[in-house]
Amino acid sequence: MTSQRIGLVLVGALGLAIGVLGTKLASSDVRANHVAPGAEEAPVVVSQSPVDSSLLRAEIAGAVRSEVRRALVEAPTRAAEAPPALPPERTAEQEAARVRSAEVIESAVRAGRWTDADRHALLTALPHLTREETEQTLRALARAINAGELEVTTLRGPI
Amino acid sequence: MKTSIGIALAAVCALAIYSSRAAAGANLTDAVHVGEAGFSGSLEDARIAASSTDVIGCTTVSNGGAFCFAVDAGGNYKSCGTSVAEHLEVIRTIGAVSYINVAFDAQGACTYVNVENSSYSLLSEP
Numbered sequence: 001m002t003s004q005r006i007g008l009v010l011v012g013a014l015g016l017a018i019g020v021l022g023t024k025l026a027s028s029d030v031r032a033n034h035v036a037p038g039a040e041e042a043p044v045v046v047s048q049s050p051v052d053s054s055l056l057r058a059e060i061a062g063a064v065r066s067e068v069r070r071a072l073v074e075a076p077t078r079a080a081e082a083p084p085a086l087p088p089e090r091t092a093e094q095e096a097a098r099v100r101s102a103e104v105i106e107s108a109v110r111a112g113r114w115t116d117a118d119r120h121a122l123l124t125a126l127p128h129l130t131r132e133e134t135e136q137t138l139r140a141l142a143r144a145i146n147a148g149e150l151e152v153t154t155l156r157g158p159i
Numbered sequence: 160m161k162t163s164i165g166i167a168l169a170a171v172c173a174l175a176i177y178s179s180r181a182a183a184g185a186n187l188t189d190a191v192h193v194g195e196a197g198f199s200g201s202l203e204d205a206r207i208a209a210s211s212t213d214v215i216g217c218t219t220v221s222n223g224g225a226f227c228f229a230v231d232a233g234g235n236y237k238s239c240g241t242s243v244a245e246h247l248e249v250i251r252t253i254g255a256v257s258y259i260n261v262a263f264d265a266q267g268a269c270t271y272v273n274v275e276n277s278s279y280s281l282l283s284e285p
Contacts, residue, residue, distance in 0.1 A: 126220055131242050134224035135268075138240025142226065142267030145238045152228075152236050159218045159226040 097128030101137045105144060114150040114158055122159065184278055191215045191231045197262040198229035198237050201280045202255060215259055217250045225250045227261045227269060239263030246272045256280040
């Protein structure tokens with residue numbers, strides 16, 4: 001469990017304790033201010049100890065124990081819900097391949113032709129791309145071919 | 160003379176038997192079709208098509224992508240890319256006699272891939 005989690009639990013327990021204490025005090029105020037009908041109005045004396053303090057302490061301790069126990073039970077679940085690890089840092093080679101693959105397609109579109117040299121250049125870059133980058137690259141090439149921006153002149157397929 | 164006649168008869172019989180075997184079963188020969196949102200065709204039919212431009216196929220790459228393409232008799236070239244696992248699984252089943260049907264969107268993404276591997280695509284003559 002993290003220190004942050006422990007802190008949250010303690011704050012929660014403290015809040016609960018304050019809540020219980022507040023309820024008890026409010027209850028004692030009501031009792032202290034209650035005057036029976038017909039009785040002479042006597043000076044209001046608030047009892048300094050209308051509540052059994054040992055009972056209150058026990059209630060607070062119980063609430064804290066319950067809160068801590070609940071937090072401990074939930075801790076493994078929270079750990080399992082931890083955010084996924086960040087993707088591994090990309091190497092300069094991977095980034096260069098991504099840039100290169102985009103450049104190959106852009107350059108070919110400017111020339112209006114997809115040649116064997118372009119195919120070879122893209123095939124050289126593809127192995128360094130992630131799955132997502134690979135799809136983006138293949139789609140970009142396909143979109144350009146389908147739009148008639150590229151005349152395919154390769155001996156084999158475009159890839 | 161008798162020997163020559165015998166050889167000739169044997170040859171005729173062999174040809175007749177061969178022809179009847181080759182013609183057995185249903186067979187389809189179809190050109191590659193290319194449309195604005197899809198293409199289809201058989202690899203083997205494309206290879207023997209009268210048109211020299213008919214081509215259809217898919218390329219897969221090991222880092223999780225595939226590129227499918229086709230050219231019809233009119234030279235219309237369409238293609239699409241995908242990394243969808245289900246597409247890749249289907250594309251990997253493509254063989255020499257497969258019939259492929261692919262749909263794609265305006266962004267060049269394959270949206271549907273269908274591969275038929277059946278005797279329909281087998282040539283009537285080896």
